[in-house]
Amino acid sequence: MGIHRHTEADGTAVVTVDYPPVNALPSDGWFALAEAVREAGRDQSTRVVVLRAEGRGFNAGVDIKEMNADVGHTALIRANHGCFEAFAAVYDCEVPVVAAVQGFCLGGGIGLVGNSDVIVAADDATFGLPEVDRGALGAATHLARLVPQHLMRTMFYTAGKLTAQQLHHFGSVYRVVPRDELDAAALEVARNIANKDGRVIRAAKRALNGIDVQDVHRSYRYEQGFTMELNLAGVADEIRARFDDDLAARQKGH
Template sequence: MVMKGEMKMNYQFLNVSIENKIAIITLNRGPVNAVSQEMYKEIKEVFTSLGKNKNEANVAILTAEGKVFCAGNDLHEFVSMTPENGVDRMMEVREAFWAIYDCDIPVIAAVNGAALGTGFALAASCDVIIASENAKFALPEINVGVLGGAKFGARIVPEMVMRRMYFTGEAVSVQEISKYGAITEITPQEDLLRVSLKWAQKIASKSPNAIRMARKSLNGCEYMDLKSGYEFEQQFTCELSGFEESKEAVRAVIEKRKPVFKTI
């Protein structure tokens, strides 16, 4: 794995690369990319660092090696969990998810195959989901004697659908999930990365400062009421107006040309 920037150069369970302002983070813990505590730590480190250098990446893609996006948490770690050690372990888990959700740049989930439990939460932590035709999603925690994932599920499907998934632990096809509007595009598995890169390129072409402020704005107002949320958004319009990038963007529209953004 080779990566530019200040981030750690070697990861045991992730492959990371950056090219043309697009970072690709690939889960790589065979055979089904079940996430261990050490892998959660790596996910946190990568996404906490991504986007800090505006000359490197404007958008990220989260995908996985093999035919399974992520089959969930490593079940062996549940066997050794106790009420005492579980507190610290659960903190590490949620900090990995928050690192994706709070990443400085937008994140696209390219879901190849099953996204179960932790896999569902990883996808739900992202901004956009592209999925292969054979993708499926589930919250099977109840089947293995643990709980969690409901709030993530509610970002993707309606409350009653999430509850059905939560209580039964049964998987739902990407075709059903797509009915609720959370899936941007469904593709043949062999086209998944190409299609995800197409969407990433659309985002990466925008003003780096606007991309980062837009993500802060969206995250900040997601659970606000209408008036509070819109007022929160407006402050970023004011802040962005102080950057040359915003002037270049509006000039490009007026002059009917592509903008040229200079980052430092």
């Protein structure tokens, strides 16, 4: 359990997220993920990073239980900072990051894949931001990198989801493969990158970030301010409490 990193012989670093049961990361997990990606990028023998996850889904966002257990706003602030650091680490990684996505990719998962360079997805992958249903905001910055503007707004307001096949249609997902072929497909793309001259690949990453039309760090930080407002106003606590009650009722019904 936790964040694990290993390096393939060709210079591909693999960072694995493993927080069962659904990969909802606690604050410390986001910081650990950020450090693992940064360390991989700083290693001059690394030419590409594959970001993957164990379990049913790629990422379910932040650990809501951690926030609900906190009587103040410490957990929220740490989660905000942790997500910011993890998303930034992927975007600023000195080499390209290939995201391998299976199952659900929600909330913070969108921040990770939206800031990655290449996305390979299993055919069961779905993508969405349930933030509005949780009394929070955030990661619209990153969703806007995956879908057109009006679709992003519709998904955000409705907390709707899109499939890997739909994102492949928009060109944001590079390949869609059967679940049992996901790791191999991600590594295939990574090896194609790793076979290039590492000096050129690192320069290319800097160049592409330098010509990006959106400052993802500032934009996401702006969104986080509204999440804090909703929490200070008590709105988020009220909605999260309803979510917990609904979840308990559904579990009891089963």
